[in-house]
């Protein structure tokens with residue numbers, strides 16, 4: 587049995603999840619487009635994640651598109667009672683695999699129905715509205731129109747809780763005036779710390795912060811400081827990077843992505859890694875230095 591219980595728990599919406607979860611995006615084909623190279627391996631990763639105790643899985647119907655949701659359903663349905671599947675809407679894929687905004691009321695409503703059907707659920711536990719105002723990251727602009735549509739889908743009983751993704755602090759504040767926001771999913775890791783203040787603000791209000799690219803994304807983090815700390819602790823750099831995130835704030839929920847059972851095991855082992863004070867100081871310095879690729 588794995589030790590992921592040591593990661594602790596957090597209340598997401600009205601469900602308790604372990605702070606170490608799993609992100610399913612890496613299970614689709616190259617470029618998150620099309621089917622996986624090895625379908626059986628993808629199904630095995632999902633089953634192992636749950637067997638190791640994961641009860642929070644992040645996905646979207648635009649991974650593939652439809653691929654990861656269908657894999658999740660095939661691997662895991664009927665779902666364990668404690669499993670919380672979080673999905674996101676607001677984008678669609680072009681014929682060439684491009685990522686396109688999909689914010690019209692019709693597109694958002696269709697996306698909720700697609701997620702329900704492909705996951706085999708009657709209600710989506712948490713839906714993140716993924717903002718797509720810029721390809722380079724969060725960009726200012728009102729989110730009222732699309733968020734009001736998602737709030738209406740919540741009133742209709744298709745969505746239980748709402749989150750936001752790829753948003754600025756001003757958009758989080760605007761969103762919270764429109765409906766209850768239970769989580770924010772933005773890019774954040776040892777080397778990319780734009781959201782430091784936002785994380786602390788959300789922690790004060792018991793709102794989850796779920797970093798995407800916790801390991802650096804498609805090009806995993808490389809830093810000599812991270813490697814040195816990992817060597818000193820007898821751990822791998824990825825495990826240390828996740829352990830640092832768990833220590834960073836109590837409202838951080840991890841969804842590292844992998845297509846490999848071996849990497850999954852390594853990542854979940856972050857829960858039991860204790861980071862001594864001098865390691866924390868060294869890791870905290872990475873973002874400010876140029877020591878990261």
Ligand SMILES: NC(=O)c1ccc[n+]([C@@H]2O[C@H](COP(=O)([O-])OP(=O)(O)OC[C@H]3O[C@@H](n4cnc5c(N)ncnc54)[C@H](OP(=O)(O)O)[C@@H]3O)[C@@H](O)[C@H]2O)c1
Nearest residue numbers: 609610611644798799800801802803824842843844845849
């Ligand atoms: N809201 C958004 O806009 C958004 C955007 C991106 C992602 N997400 C979500 O966030 C989740 C996490 O992000 P991510 O999967 O893109 O990036 P990530 O977790 O930072 O890193 C995934 C990459 O790291 C590799 N990796 C994982 N574990 C490893 C290990 N122990 N050792 C070495 N390499 C390892 C993976 O390759 P292998 O497959 O070979 O392990 C993959 O290339 C996604 O799965 C998705 O659910 C959300």
